[in-house]
Each structure stands twice: as structure tokens, then as C-alpha cells.
Amino acid sequence: MENKIIVITSRFGSLSEFFDLWLKSASRNKDVDFLILTDIDIKCNADNIMVEKYSSFKQFINEVNEKIGYNTGIVTPFKTADLRPAYAFLFEDIIKQKYYERYGNKGKYDFWGYCDTDLIFGDLSHFISDDTLDNCDVFQTWGHFTLVRNIDKFNQLYGACYKQYKLKKSLKLPENCMVEEGPFILQLHAAGARIDSDVRRIADIKRNVFEFTVDGQNYKGQRFIYQSGKIIRIIENEGQICVVDEFMYMHFMSKPSIASTTTKQNPALLQG
Template identity: 30%
Template sequence: MKKIAVIVLWFGPVRDYFKLWMRSLEVNGDYDFLLFTDQEMDRSTIPKNLKVEKLTLEDLKETIHQRLHIRPTFRFSYKLCDFRPAFGELFEPQLAGYDFWGYCDVDLMFGKLSHFITDDILSSYEKIFNRGHFTLFRNDSRINQLYRSSRLIDAQSIMESPACFIFDEWHGIHQIFKEFNIPQYHEECIADIHPNKARYTCSNIENYAKQLFVWEDGLVKQYFIHEGQTRHRELAYIHFQKRKIRIHNTRAFISPSVLLTSTSFVPFQGTVDADLIRKHDRPNYIHYFQRHSNRALNALSKFSKKTAPIDRSLISKTIKA
């Protein structure tokens, strides 16, 4: 069995759904999650496979300078996504003894990852998945240094810039792996929820007129009504990005199953049927209008210092395999 460590950086107060993220880690006891944060954590609520290390943003900047020989200039923690491909070097001492390392977001809930990332896949590929919210890399010196080996993408300039380049996703490290013809595995076995939709709508897999996502006994499932029948498919995880989810019923933190709706996460026991799907597949228009209003304001961000600047020049750079 491969030893795998997943690194998470979080600065500032945690969100309501953080406890649910931690619950979903417990299901994946064959993975270790390494959380670096400036927050005090209640140790009694932390799963055994979550290791927490106290770290301030300023201390992290100094570590970046010492280990990567880069002087970070960013003001927003969102910029740390551009440093993720360098985690193999940045956190080399903490990753000793692991076969794979990776990174993930906390605005998601994992299902059973081993149902989708098998030993055969881990033996055959150097990189697993290419959406930035969860990615794994083989813990090998060549792979760990690859982010700064490209002839076409200048990682140092990206990391020293205060702008965000989305370097950890399709348009960054994925392109560098293509440049060197290194095998990457990607299967659309996740629910990547579109951030700008009123209801939960996937941006990467098939959607249905009526559907409901459920974290059920440690598995993520997409339930839907198709040809008059209630059906479902299992997924590796669900990513509900850029949503201010409020959990009104704290039983969701202990309930065997949780309904993941566009307005809240609801504890649930029983059978998912067509009536339940129709009841909870509702649009969140408050989120919809707030999201589109923010997008309009972000278009004016060059006049404001409150928004992390996004440099999209990297997105247009595509390397042919």
C-alpha cells in the first residue's frame, strides 16, 4: 500500500463546513492530511489521520524564501495556490517516507478515494488529477522539481508576482507535465459544482433536471431522477467552491448521512427517493445574485486593492502532448 500525504494551508477563521471536511478525512484512513494553519484547533475533534502544525503566514513566507529561494510578495492567501506545485520541495522534511504527496481544498467532502485511486493507478502514473482542488504527485526528486523545469512557463516569475496565475491547475503544472510527456491520470469521477449557478450544477459531469448530492455513510453520491427512476452514481468527492454554506443543524456534524444542498447541509437518515430529491434540489438565488454582483465588482478590481489580482496570461498557454 502506498503512503500518501495531502497538504492543506489555511489562514484565518475556518468556515462552517470545516468540520464536515474533517469527517470526510476519517473515511480515508490510508491517507495522511497535513494541515498548516495559524488557527487554534480543538484537538478532540481532529481525526487521527489529520496532523496539524501551527504556522503563520509570515513564517510560511520565510520558509518559501529559505527553501525555494523566492521572495514572496503576495498580500492574499489565495496566491498560495500558485505555490502548490512546489510543495514537494517546500515541505520536503514533512514528506519524508511518503510515496505520494498532494494538496487539496477544504471546500469539499471526500468519499472513499481508494474506490477511484487504485494501487494500479498509483503504480502507473506520476500525477493524479489536474483540477487544483485535489491533486497527487509521486514523491520523487525529479517530479518535485518539475514545476521549475519548463522551457515555456517561468515558475519563479509566477511565484514572485503578487498576481494569481492558477498555476496548480490545467493551465499550469498540468501543461508542464505534458511538456515532458510524463503520464498523468485524470478521470471525471468528481462533482465539481459550478460556482455561478443557483442550484448545484456540475461543471464536469452530466447533470439532471432533478438531482441531489449526498454524503452517505462515507460515500459521496449523486442521486438523480432519470426516465422516472431514482438512480445514483458514486463519486470520489464533491467540491462546492465559492459558496457561503451555513449549517443550521449541527447534527450534520455527527449524522451518518448529510444532504448537500445549495442553501445548507442537512443531517439525514433514511432512503433517498424522488420526493426527497425534488424537495431539496432548490436554487439559491441569494448566492446567484451575490456571485454575479461580485463578478461585476471584480471586473473593476484594478481600481481596488481589496481583491486578489488574477493574471490570466498563463491560461492561454497550451502545450501539445
């Protein structure tokens, strides 16, 4: 793929119980680079997995405060998700350096993005192609995975007001405001960004529902299989296994006990 992509995530203090699965599935998607901001020793030999190590969460926040020009008031790693609209600005030097280390020239990434680590990636190249990216500026609009075209017009939106919203005010609040899913997407839309978002690409496990259900069509007894780097949904019909469709990734949301138990028993099979 000609378009170069960097997806940024962060883990401070401890790794989630999904992290090993996330890391292995991310490393198989060679067309996408992943940058992990962390204070943890993370080992991975895959070329597309890059780590920016901080001595502590406090050091990370101090550098964020200095770069953004005010005290954000962030005291917990969970709250850092609200920094996502500012990632391209906050980490522009790191992003440039990682590009140079990866590709050996002074070019730049065509898209930057962010993602959660409570998911397992399927084959991203099945959904993200040059043709797709050439015809959009924003790919997917969810906090668990979004790509944004790497241009100043969009990278500087974090500092702009949108109606009653302002990032600085949101960062002062103790709770996670999910600005990357709400106000930031509205800002991008207002700035003329071409948005390509389709919930049917994602196996997004519903909250407070035991079965693994997704937005859109669901099937009785559906199962989600991670096989050969793909997330595939299958059903059993009159004793025959039928492949229904393929997903970009499976997102576990707030159901760690179900997903963890299932994946530990059989990491290749997630059954609803």
C-alpha cells in the same frame, strides 16, 4: 493500500465555513494522510490528519522565502495556492518527519498532493487503488485535488521554465495564477508523466448556476447525498429513488451561500 499518500492543504487566519465537513470527511479516508499547514489550533484525533502549526502567516512565508531562496512577495493566504508545484521541495523535511511519525520507519510517501478545503470527500478508496496509482504518475489535474508521484524528476519541476512560464514570476503577481492547474500540469506532461484525470469522478458545482450541476451527464432533480462516507448522486424516477453514480468528492467552488445553507439544514443531503 500499499501506496502511501500525503495530501497537503493550508488554512491561515480563519477556517472556511466548509472546514468541519472537509475535516470529518477527510478523517474517514484512512488510506490517505492529510497535512494541514496553519496558524490555527485545529483539533482532530484521526491518525491520518496531521497539523503543522506556525506562529503566524508571516512566519510561514518567511520560512517559504528562505527555503525557496528568494522573496516570493506573497502577502495573502489565498495566494499560497501558487506554491503548490513546489510543495514537495518546500516541505520535504516536514513530509519526511510526518511519514516517520505515522509509520515509524525511514521510508517515504509514494505520492504527494494538494487539495482545497471547500469540498466534502466521498470514499476515496473507491477511486484510488494501488492498481490505479501503479499505472500513473499524476492522478487528477485540478487544484482542488491532485496527486503527484514523489520522485525528484517531478518534485524539481517547480524551478524549471516552461515556455514563457516561470514560477518565480507568477509568485510576484498579486492575483492567484492557478499555476497548479495550468503550467504545472503542462510541465508534468512534458516531463513524461503518465496522467490519469477524469472529471466524471468529481461533483464540481458549476459557477453561476443555482442547480447542482456537474460536467457530463446531469439529471432533472438530481440530489447528492453524503452517506456512510460516500458521495452518491440519486434521482427520483416514477416515485422510485435510483442511485445513479458515486463521486470522489463534491467541490463547492464559488457558491458558499447555497452549499452552506443546505448542509447546515441537513448535512447528509445536498439537493439540486
